[in-house]
Amino acid sequence: MTKVLQVILTMAIVLLNAQNTANRFFYELTYKPSKDSVQIEKEMMVLDIDQNRSLYQSYDKIQNDSLADAVFQEFSKIGQMPKLKKLGNKNALFMHRIFKTYPIHEVVYTGLISLDYFSYRENPNLNWKISDEKQKIGIYNTQKATTDFGGRKWIAWFTTEIPFQDGPYKFYGLPGLIVKIEDQGKNYSWELKGNRKTGDIQFESYMDKYISSVPNIVTKEKFLEKYDQYKKNPFAGIKETFAQHMPAGMQLPDEFFQSKEMREEERQLKKKYSVRNNSIEL
Template structure:
């Protein structure tokens, strides 16, 4: 019985240790370069385990859940467009940090496919002696230039994670707050709790592994001519013409649909003309 007790305790400890910690950040953004008064705010999750961490939009997981339920209930007929519209996100990317191999993997959808690259620029933090308190945490200041912006981060050693939101990591503790010098992007830790495991993020379409520079080129191609991009297989070497409209003409006039899609993509490009990475 004593042996069984030890086994049960060991299994309990193993289960407890395996739990993932979720940190919820409020992300504040000014994505439209022509209108800096247009401030967008949404929540994002940083899920951390001993092996890795993943940063992604809260709306992403909610949207995935709605889409999954829709597919299971019979597809587009039960599709709630208003609900999906309310779950739209500016944070369409996800970022995974591989703790063992010290790699940061970025994933983002362009057209119908997921493009992924390994971040090739290190973040060189300069740690200051300046300290303050944010919420319940004693924090210390650090600064870095990254991707065309000057960032100030506040980290705490009260939490044993050398991690943070977005691509930020490498400080002696968890980043509680990060903000760029222009005040156009900020990440603020709101709360944290334990979850059983990482959720599965739906990834429709092909996953195409590229270099970071190639991702930037593909993104520009899509913004300039989205229909041509997808008809050419999205630059990923896969030729698959886009179907506009459903068989039998249920989707409307193909020419009108193409025009609407191009207008929508151009409008979204304008609204996201001040990206978090400028270089």
């Protein structure tokens, strides 16, 4: 009987470990949304790492997806349309996700433009200069390193106490996890605030099934071109997407997009993108 219990306990431990195969690192992102403003905003980002890969994205995006999953599961059970307020009001401003496969030779950037995902591959070619300067950040002993990327000079602090040669956003390649990194002008700054175990890395979110689970593969130049076009005319892409997904022979009337509500939504989007003009990469 004792041996049977030992086998059961061993299997339980294996199953528990299998369900917690990734490490989730929480980074607080502090940034200036506008070039000519002193306004500071914050968003929590997460970096999930397992033995073979990593995924970086907004924590609000993950929470919104979990809420949507729960709400629509409820809908499938009771057969009634859920109340939209149950979806919460967290507004994830950074909708991109960044994938890295170990050993890292490139990053895969996936972003949402209008209602479609677009993805491109890039080798950031980070040329790090490691300094002898050291300091303690939180509970970690860190060492300084600098690099140029995306038109900015970056200062990073990494720790060999966490043996992942990775970091937030597109940064990687130091002999340990990046604990803090910011550009010289302090426009963008990530700092590690905590970590815990999590389940398998989910490369497809729940809401992806209702938008476009397979991203359109483009070059980085094409991605930036399409994103710039979207910011200038946000509803052009939405109209095109609606047209593609409507049943054959059906279309939304032009009056739908000319309604007071839709015109106000378009105005707000254009204002948002005109003000938020301080991107991570120049």
